[in-house]
Amino acid sequence: MMLKGALIGAGFFAQNQMHGWAGIEGVEIVAVCDRDPARRDKTAARFGARPYADAAEMLAAEALDFVDIATTVASHRPLVERAAAAGVHVICQKPFAGTMTDARAMIAAVDTAGKTLMVHENFRWQSAVRAAIDALRGGAIGQPFFGRVSFRSGYDVFSGQPYLATDPRFIIQDLGIHILDVARALFGDVATLSATTRRINQGIRGEDVATMLLEHESGVTSVVDCSYATRRQPETFPETLLEIDGDGGTLRLDAGYRLVIQTAGEQVRDVAPPVLPWAEQPWHNIQESVQIIQQHFVDCLRAGVQPETSGHDNLKTLALVEAAYRSAADRTRIDMRAAE
Ligand code: NAD
Ligand code: 89Y
Incomplete structure (x- = not known):
């Protein structure tokens, strides 16, 4: 079954994540969300996805299996909690949280939703x-x-x-x-x-x-x-x-x-x-690991097991x-x- 995902945050590093997803079988990134119109439209057009300015609007409009959050740390907690409330699996970039309290709250929200949370800890x-x-x-x-x-x-x-x-x-x-x-x-x-x-x-x-x-x-x-x-x-x-x-x-x-x-x-x-x-080069080392950790996430979802760098592990x-x-x-x- 095809997994449908959406990217939130279409900045500097997210371009690697979009390329990574394009190389993974059985996954389609159908939507891209960013507050910045230029980044949103450019990334959506480049990878053939629907653009959104607001994550809540995107989660309501799209039938998603997961979101891939590539924003910086300050926005992680509201976005992860919103994704959990919408009942989708979550990948979130590092640093996962600025405080242990925020990290625990995000883990609890995704656990309560019965979904999988992986931190994009790729090194x-x-x-x-x-x-x-x-x-x-x-x-x-x-x-x-x-x-x-x-x-x-x-x-x-x-x-x-x-x-x-x-x-x-x-x-x-x-x-x-x-x-x-x-x-x-x-x-x-x-x-x-x-x-x-x-x-x-x-x-x-x-x-x-x-x-x-x-x-x-x-x-x-x-x-x-x-x-x-x-x-x-x-x-x-x-x-x-x-x-x-x-x-x-x-x-x-x-x-x-x-x-x-x-x-x-x-x-x-x-x-x-x-x-x-x-x-x-020289980013190819990190870029390859992006695709490898994304493949790991997909394999874990399909097998029904926790990823190695789950939210719990990342604590x-x-x-x-x-x-x-x-x-x-x-x-x-x-x-x-x-x-x-
Ligand atoms: P960036 O500032 O270039 O991009 C972040 C984007 O998120 C921006 O375009 C911003 O408009 C958007 N955004 C922020 N809040 C939003 C919200 N609520 N809704 C929609 N869009 C929102 O940042 P970056 O340099 O791409 O870094 C992103 C994350 O990736 C950081 O946490 C950074 O540490 C991480 N990173 C990881 C690696 C790695 O190897 N794992 C490498 C580089 C960066
Ligand atoms: O943000 C950092 C990361 O995660 O890997 C290298 C980096 O881009 C700069 O230190």
């Missing part, structure tokens, strides 16, 4: 990152005891996403959220977290450097380090780099999408993502974001069992 679905996750879970280096999950770049993200320069919170809420989520996917849930932050670029409002130390329930200690103030060559945006030590060897995801596994011998794999026909990633800001402000180490 753990990047094919290079997924190759590392699969190798680790498959026991390639035995039991891990240490991990570094690292994202350091000097790429100008502000020209495409100007709100990143003016929001009070920057790197942890925008990008660190993904890197913390990858750490969870690799090493499991977190027992304690401590963090430091800095603002190096004085032209922005929030922090552009964050260094976080995580103690996982599994016994792994990980360092999650993020920077948008790092000028280096090669510029690795938007690669997440990994260094993992296990009792049977080491695993690295090096710059240039090189997966290196050293045990008795050494195995080196090129895990570079494909550049999909609509994608462009744990959001709690790490909140804990990181608190730890950095108070210079404390946060016990996550008391923080969710």
Whole structure:
């Protein structure tokens, strides 16, 4: 059966989501909603969907199976609650919520409607990152005891996403959220977290450097380090780099999408993502993961199971974001069992 969806928010990143949907069998995006007429009409015309200015009007007029919310965080709660009231499944972009209270309210609304809620937390679905996750879970280096999950770049993200320069919170809420989520996917849930932050670029409002130390329930200690103030060559945006030590060897995801596994011998794999026909470097890595997570959502709907990054799951990633800001402000180490 064909699944009918609608996009809400037709801005910078949503174009990737529309291209992603166009590549997925059995899904049709029939409507596009944005308050901005130019964005709405351009995106609707480009992808052959009906344009709407108002989400409530669209939900009333269209017979939808799901909505894909690609707006920024402030509008997520009203839009998710409205979608839940209309009885449709929901995908919502990260950061899912600005507060834990909003996150819990959105989860409860979709649960009450008996529908599925997935947060578009796509970095753990990047094919290079997924190759590392699969190798680790498959026991390639035995039991891990240490991990570094690292994202350091000097790429100008502000020209495409100007709100990143003016929001009070920057790197942890925008990008660190993904890197913390990858750490969870690799090493499991977190027992304690401590963090430091800095603002190096004085032209922005929030922090552009964050260094976080995580103690996982599994016994792994990980360092999650993020920077948008790092000028280096090669510029690795938007690669997440990994260094993992296990009792049977080491695993690295090096710059240039090189997966290196050293045990008795050494195995080196090129895990570079494909550049999909609509994608462009260097974003192709993220763009491919959009289509992969959308396919995962469709597969879960059809199988009647929860997506890996369901709303419930994402509460744990959001709690790490909140804990990181608190730890950095108070210079404390946060016990996550008391923080969710
Ligand atoms: P954007 O500002 O370019 O686009 C958002 C659009 O939503 C705007 O066109 C705005 O008019 C519209 N909008 C806002 N509220 C609305 C409402 N109530 N009804 C209808 N339209 C509404 O933002 P963006 O840069 O595309 O980012 C969107 C989200 O995607 C952000 O949360 C961002 O963090 C996220 N993002 C995710 C990734 C990823 O890899 N997962 C990458 C980039 C951005
Ligand atoms: O918004 C961010 C994201 O989710 O991935 C990269 C990004 O576009 C800029 O940090």
